[in-house]
Amino acid sequence: MRMAWADLETPKARQCDGQTVELIGFPVAGDGETRSRHFLLTAEAPCCPGCAPSAITASVEVLSADPLPMRAGVLRLSGIWHSGPEAFRLTQARAIEPPGWKAATRRNVLTGGPLICLAACAAATDPAANAERGKAAIEAGRSIDLHSHAGGIANVARITSGEGFSSVAVPMRAGGMAVACLAIVSDGPTHKVQPDGRIRPFRESGAGELYRYGTLAFERLHALLRREGLPVVSDRASLQAARAGAPAVIVSAEGADFLEGDIARVDEAYTRWSLRHLQLTHYRVNELGDIQTEPPVHGGLTDFGAEVIRRCNRLGIVVDIAHGTIDLVKRAATVSTTPLILSHTSLASNPSRYSRRITVEHARIVAATGGVIGIWPPASEFPTLSSLAAGMARAVDAAGIDHVGLGSDIRGLTGLSVFPDYYQLPGLADALFGVGFAQPEVVKLLGGNYARVLEACLRY
C-alpha cells in the first residue's frame, strides 16, 4: 500500500498499523554517515545535513536490515508500518528500485550517449572533486531556473488571503541560483487536482475574473520581490548583473489567461509588471490554444495565440510553449521570430494520453527554433539528483547541448520533487559532472542556454 505524507495527518496512518506500506522521502542520517540502518525519512529535503523537522507528521523513523544510502536524494522504501504516540516508524525497511532506476544509472548513460567520454567517467568517481567542480561551475556561469513558483507564489489561497510567502532570496543565495523565472498562475482559481491525480479545470471563469486575479498575483509577486530585495531582470544589463550570491528574478506568467483575449494586456503586463517570460497556456483551454492535458479544440495555436507571439517578439518577451500540444508548438515555431522555450517537462518515448511529457520530435521542434527545453524534477520520475542529471543528458542526446536547461517548477509539482528548493543546486551541478558533462556544458545546462535565448528576445 502506498503511504503519502498527507496520509500521516489522517486516520489512515493509524489504520495501517502492522501492514506493509511504501513511502517516498528524504533520508536524514547522523553527521557524515553515507549509509545507515537507522535514520529519519522526511517529507521535504533537509535544509542541512542532520537537520530534521519537528512535526511528527513530517518524518518517519526507519529501521532496516541492510544499510541504505543516505546521499542518494530521494529514497523509496517498503516496510512494516507502526504508529506510536510520538512518532511513526517503518521497520524491516528495504529500498525499492523505482521503474526507470536502472536506465538512469551513470553506467547506462555513459554507454548510451554520444556526448560522454571515459575520461569524464574516471573523474566523476571522485566525489570531492565533483563537489568542487559543481560549485565552480555555478560560480563560473549564471544559473537560471526556467520555471518556478518558489515562495509559494502560485498558491491561490495565499494570493487571495494576503498571507505571506516564504523566502525566495535566502535559498537562491545559499544554492547559488542567479536567476529564477518566477511565474504567477492566472488560471489558478479554475483548476484543481482531481481524484485520479490529473489537474483539470472544474469551472468556467467569470468575465474579468482571471484578469483581476492575474493583477493581484503580479502585485503580490512584486511585493515579495521588494521585501526580499530581489531585483527584476528587465533588460540585458540587469541580466548581466545577476550572479550566484546576487540573485534576481524574471517576472513570468504560467498561462496567458489573464489576457482574456485582449492583446493590449500584453503591453500592459510588459510595462506595469516587467513581464519578460510568458507561457501561453496552462491547465485551461484558453484563447491562445490547445493543451496537452485536455482534448484539443482549436487544432493547436489560435490566431489570437499567434498575435500574442508576434507581440511578445516585438516587445521582448520570451515565449514559453510548455503545456501546449505538439500542434500548438509546430505553429508557434513558424510564427515566432525568436527562439521558443518549453520550460518544464521531460522526454518520454511514448507519452501517455494527457501526459505533460514530450517526445523527441516535440523537443526537436523547440530546439530547431534555437530554443531550450527545461527538464523538471518529479521524484516519481527522477528519484535522485543523479537520475535528474541523467534525464537532462537524455534530453541533450535528443535535442543538443545548446537546447536543454532546468525547469524546477518549485512549489508547483503535486508530488515529491527531487529539486524542491535552491539548496539542491550544487548537488545537481555535481550530478551533471557525474553523468559525464564538462564544465562548459554544465554552465550551458544550468542557465547559459536560457540566457542566450533571453538576450535574443530582449530589445535592449
Ligand SMILES: [Zn+2]
Ligand atoms: Zn506547469
Ligand SMILES: [Zn+2]
Ligand atoms: Zn508551474
